[in-house]
Amino acid sequence: MVNVIMIRNTYGGLEYLRKGCFYVTNHARAIAPGGFGVNYTDAVACYQNMLAVKKFYNKTSDNPLLHIVVSYNNCVQDILTASRLSAKIATFFTGYQYVYCTHFKDRECSHFHMHLVINSVSYLDGHLISSWLGNLHQFCGHVAAITHQSTWLSIKTKTNDFED
Amino acid sequence: MRSEDEKKSLVKSIKMTKNEETVIKEKAKEHNKSFSRYMVDAAVNDGDKPLPPQIPVMVTNIVNKAEEIAKQKNRRGITALRKDVEKLWSML
Numbered sequence: 001m002v003n004v005i006m007i008r009n010t011y012g013g014l015e016y017l018r019k020g021c022f023y024v025t026n027h028a029r030a031i032a033p034g035g036f037g038v039n040y041t042d043a044v045a046c047y048q049n050m051l052a053v054k055k056f057y058n059k060t061s062d063n064p065l066l067h068i069v070v071s072y073n074n075c076v077q078d079i080l081t082a083s084r085l086s087a088k089i090a091t092f093f094t095g096y097q098y099v100y101c102t103h104f105k106d107r108e109c110s111h112f113h114m115h116l117v118i119n120s121v122s123y124l125d126g127h128l129i130s131s132w133l134g135n136l137h138q139f140c141g142h143v144a145a146i147t148h149q150s151t152w153l154s155i156k157t158k159t160n161d162f163e164d
Numbered sequence: 165m166r167s168e169d170e171k172k173s174l175v176k177s178i179k180m181t182k183n184e185e186t187v188i189k190e191k192a193k194e195h196n197k198s199f200s201r202y203m204v205d206a207a208v209n210d211g212d213k214p215l216p217p218q219i220p221v222m223v224t225n226i227v228n229k230a231e232e233i234a235k236q237k238n239r240r241g242i243t244a245l246r247k248d249v250e251k252l253w254s255m256l
Contacts, residue, residue, distance in 0.1 A: 037221035040228065049224060053217045058208070061167035097221065123217040125197060126205070 002149050003071040003110075004140050006131065008157045010063045014051065016162075017064035020117040021046040021099060023162035030101035031112075032083035034090065037097035037123055050097055050119040057126030065120055066093075066129050067161055070143060071113040079104070082112035085147055089114065092142045095122045096129055222252050 009016060022043040025033050037053075039045035054060045070089055076082050082102045090100040097119040102112055120129045140151040180188075192202035226248050233241035 035228065037224055039224060041231065049220075052220070056217050057205075058170055061170050123221045125195065 001073055002143055002147050002151045003069075003073075004136075004143055004151050004153045005069040005071065006136055006153070006155045007067040007069065007161045008131075008155060009067070009159055009161060011159060012064070014060065014064055017050060017119075018043075018047050019162040020065050020067060021050070024099045024101045024115050024117050026101075029103060031079055031104060032086070033099065033101040034087050035097070035099035036090070038099050038119075040099045046099055053097060053119060053123045054121045057121055059121045059126060059128065062128055063120055066116075066118040066131055068116045068118070068139070069113055070116065071110050072147065073149065074109055074111055075149070076112050076147075079112070082114070086114035086116075088146045089143055090116055092139050093118050093129070095124045095127075096120075097123055218255070219252070222248065222255075226252075 012019070021038075024030060025040055025043040025046055033040045035046065038049040050065075051060070054064070070086070072082060072085065076085065079102070086100055086102045090098055093116075098116060100114055100116045102114045104112055118129060121127075122129070136153055136155075140153050144151045188203060189199060191206075192199050195202055195205075197205065226245060229241065229245050229248065232238070233245065
């Protein structure tokens with residue numbers, strides 16, 4: 001089973017976005033970072049890329065991002081497989097900029113997980129991303145199709161999700 | 165929480181001809197926007213910001229792919245990259 005965790009943090013503002021970009025592009029820990037519509041090799045540039053879209057549509061004060069963690073079970077044993085899955089999973093949110101990476105964390109039933117940070121404002125039309133349950137279930141279906149495993153969705157409220 | 169100056173709290177009525185309304189409706193539909201959203205976006209963004217975000221987003225993706233190609237020395241990647249550039253040209 002693959003765990004899909006949606007993290008709710010609506011109080012961080014743009015600082016939360018900046019932290020998210022630094023966390024996901026952190027070269028010391030991130031395995032095979034990638035992204036769409038952002039420079040994922042540079043945290044500051046990544047933040048600026050997302051902020052520019054927000055400013056264009058005059059939406060800088062809403063919840064800045066959607067943070068999703070996908071935790072693979074121990075069927076995924078190597079970095080290459082994990083990073084390939086992460087790259088495919090990230091493509092779900094079309095119309096939005098995103099940055100992702102894979103992390104290694106040795107646990108009893110899981111070795112790898114991915115972090116996906118999505119700009120809440122669409123670069124196409126400025127629409128805010130929907131985190132309603134139906135959309136998240138569709139995302140879980142997408143993850144299940146890619147990993148060929150069932151998924152378990154949970155929603156957590158956190159204020160320190162980019163601070164470990 | 166959205167700040168006060170980003171809330172859509174004003175309602176304005178405007179006059180226009182039937183023909184103008186038809187043109188705006190068609191353009192709004194093309195952009196997948198509501199009538200009022202399209203009018204506001206066109207007025208606010210098109211004047212001093214002619215570059216829509218789609219362009220820098222696509223260019224950034226092309227640079228990202230170029231970096232991957234350079235890392236992997238991947239010839240087929242270059243063909244895919246050229247297709248992306250053609251897509252960009254087709255937006256004109």
